[in-house]
Amino acid sequence: MCKGLRIMTEYEETLEYIKNLTKFGINLGLERIKALLDRLDHPEKKLKVIHIGGTNGKGSTTAMLQSIMKQAGYCAGMFTSPHLHDFRERITINGEMISPEAVVSGINKLKPHLEEMERLGIEHPTEFEVCTALALCYFAEKQPDLVLLEVGLGGEIDSTNVVTPLISVLTSIGMDHMDYLGDTLQAITGVKAGIIKDGVPVVTSSDKPEVLKVIEERAAQKGSRMIEVGRDVHWRHPGDGSQRFGYEGLYWSYPDLELALLGEHQFTNAAAALAVCEVLVGTYSLNISESAVREGLKAVRWPGRLELLLRNPRVLLDGAHNADGMMSLAKALQQYADGPLKRNRLLLCLGMLRDKEIEKAVEIIAPLADEIIVTKPDSPRAGDWEYVARIAEKYLVQENVSTVEDPAGAVRKGLERMKPGDLLCVTGSLYMISGVRKFLLDHYTHQE
Numbered sequence: 001m002c003k004g005l006r007i008m009t010e011y012e013e014t015l016e017y018i019k020n021l022t023k024f025g026i027n028l029g030l031e032r033i034k035a036l037l038d039r040l041d042h043p044e045k046k047l048k049v050i051h052i053g054g055t056n057g058k059g060s061t062t063a064m065l066q067s068i069m070k071q072a073g074y075c076a077g078m079f080t081s082p083h084l085h086d087f088r089e090r091i092t093i094n095g096e097m098i099s100p101e102a103v104v105s106g107i108n109k110l111k112p113h114l115e116e117m118e119r120l121g122i123e124h125p126t127e128f129e130v131c132t133a134l135a136l137c138y139f140a141e142k143q144p145d146l147v148l149l150e151v152g153l154g155g156e157i158d159s160t161n162v163v164t165p166l167i168s169v170l171t172s173i174g175m176d177h178m179d180y181l182g183d184t185l186q187a188i189t190g191v192k193a194g195i196i197k198d199g200v201p202v203v204t205s206s207d208k209p210e211v212l213k214v215i216e217e218r219a220a221q222k223g224s225r226m227i228e229v230g231r232d233v234h235w236r237h238p239g240d241g242s243q244r245f246g247y248e249g250l251y252w253s254y255p256d257l258e259l260a261l262l263g264e265h266q267f268t269n270a271a272a273a274l275a276v277c278e279v280l281v282g283t284y285s286l287n288i289s290e291s292a293v294r295e296g297l298k299a300v301r302w303p304g305r306l307e308l309l310l311r312n313p314r315v316l317l318d319g320a321h322n323a324d325g326m327m328s329l330a331k332a333l334q335q336y337a338d339g340p341l342k343r344n345r346l347l348l349c350l351g352m353l354r355d356k357e358i359e360k361a362v363e364i365i366a367p368l369a370d371e372i373i374v375t376k377p378d379s380p381r382a383g384d385w386e387y388v389a390r391i392a393e394k395y396l397v398q399e400n401v402s403t404v405e406d407p408a409g410a411v412r413k414g415l416e417r418m419k420p421g422d423l424l425c426v427t428g429s430l431y432m433i434s435g436v437r438k439f440l441l442d443h444y445t446h447q448e
Contacts, residue, residue: 011100014107015087021127026153032117032125033159036133039113043133043140047077049163050276053151053195054171055188056324057205057269060261060302061171062148064273068296069146070094072288077144079135079160081128081152084304084434091135093144106134128152129159154181156194167279168195168224170204171272172265173211174324175357189214198222201279205229205272227275235271237264241339247271250278254290259297262306264335265328270297304433306332308340309440313415314423316341317437319430321352323360329427330364343423345370349414350392351407351432354383359391365427366395371417374403375410377429407432408439415444 037044050065052058059080069076075094083089088097098106110133118124125133132152139147149165151158173189181188189211196202196218204215207230219226227233227250236246245267246255252274259270274293280286306329307317320329333341348369352358366372372392376385385405392401404410414424426436 007100007104010104014104017107018087018127018130021125021130024124024126026128027123027126028154028157030157030159030162032123033129033132033162035117035122036110036113036125036129037136037162039116040110040133040137043136044163046140046143047136047147047163048145049147049149049165050167050169051149051151051160051163051165051195052169052171053155053158053192054169054206055174055176055192055322056328057171057265057272058150058169060266060305061169061205061269061273062150063302064261064270064297064300065148065276066092066095067300068273068277068288068292069148071296071299072286072292074146074286075144077135077139077142077147078150079132079139079147080150081131082430082434084430085438090131091138093139093142098138102138103134106138109137110134126159132159151192151195154194155192157191158195161195164197165195165200166284167276168197168200168202169272169276170195170202170206170215171269172324173206173208174322176322176324185210186214190218193218196222196224199224201225201227201283203227203229203272203275203279205268207268227279229268229271229275233271233275233278235267237267241336245270247274249274250282252278252290252293254293257294257297260300261302262308262336262340263328263332265331266306304430304437307437309437310444313418313444314343315411315415315440315444316423316425317433318425318427319433320361320365320427321429323357323364326361326364326427329425330368333368333425341423344419344421345423347414347417347422347424348372349375349407349410349424349426349436350388351375351377351385351410351428352388353377353379353429353431354385354387358388362388362391362395366392369396369425371400371414372396372402373410373414373417374401375407375432376405377432378407378435379429379431407436411436411439 066076066078077093091098181191233249243259277288304319318329320326346369374389389403
């Protein structure tokens with residue numbers, strides 16, 4: 001067997017091994033990851049980390065930071081989840097994915113320790129904990145200038161919370177994963193604010209008073225300086241449907257910045273990213289020029305989030321997986337109705353997980369649609385997926401609401417129903433967006 005084929009075979013076997021770790025479920029807590037990292041000589045202590053948590057916007061903020069750092073001449077690692085198409089998207093350095101060989105060798109390095117933990121009666125780490133350890137070991141070996149570490153679920157007892165970062169970041173916080181984090185905003189924020197460490201600055205782009213109160217209290221307890229978007233740093237937008245905005249920061253003043261990502265909420269995420277950059281410059285003496293900021297924001301890409309993937313036919317993808325995310329999508333559909341998202345009719349392909357705020361999310365988005373096709377996300381948490389259609393029928397006449405279990409089939413139906421000038425918006429779970437995006441890239445991009 002030639003070397004390239006052997007490596008890809010080993011890589012596929014390794015991915016299957018990682019996938020099988022899902023049998024250990026979602027099991028929050030730091031005992032397992034700490035026990036594993038202790039056996040690996042603590043790679044997390046060999047890194048300079050920016051730790052990014054929140055409910056919505058953490059991935060976009062992380063992607064903006066990596067893009068700016070790259071333009072500034074720094075080497076920035078990024079760990080994020082979930083991936084859209086390729087597992088290696090989760091672990092990148094300056095946008096370059098970890099190699100298949102590095103995934104194979106990294107997991108092979110972990111396996112003896114995982115087996116030893118089982119022999120000693122220590123609970124087996126979960127899939128996400130193993131992926132976290134893989135990323136930390138990879139970055140410790142490659143030694144990028146910075147590591148941008150995105151929280152998986154929650155914060156305080158998420159496996160990424162083994163680091164002492166240079167800066168903690170909390171993006172918008174909303175109702176999500178209530179079965180794990182609590183059933184009030186204050187409780188959820190309390191868990192997410194657990195990434196704030198003693199004396200470590202925290203940047204937040206949250207704007208809800210009850211959320212900010214919890215973050216402020218935690219920052220005060222930890223003796224951490226808090227920088228708040230909307231209070232300490234500000235963005236301005238001319239309201240002309242463009243993606244140009246101005247930024248007034250701690251000491252930066254940059255008019256007329258251009259952002260590649262669609263959505264007004266992305267200006268808030270960008271302001272948080274720029275505040276982080278200012279702290280890196282002012283506190284840690286990094287050299288980040290105005291040119292790096294401008295070019296980084298123009299160059300950033302974050303697929304599957306307000307992504308106009310096709311222009312003929314016109315198809316928008318957005319992983320709005322909860323009520324706050326759906327609110328941002330609804331605002332964008334209205335904000336850009338005379339621009340890039342202009343349409344005669346809006347057809348909606350919607351697939352949400354059962355443990356989300358389905359009723360509230362559908363209430364936000366359904367009134368904007370002319371037709372809705374409900375589909376089933378590829379996840380065991382999909383549950384009674386057709387329930388979404390029953391909610392949608394409160395807002396549209398029954399004949400304009402349909403169900404197609406297979407997401408690709410649902411999108412195909414939406415495309416068949418489109419007329420010239422229509423827009424098809426595929427939204428909901430990122431697990432669904434992943435499959436749909438691949439289907440569209442494989443079958444429709446050549447028609448543009």
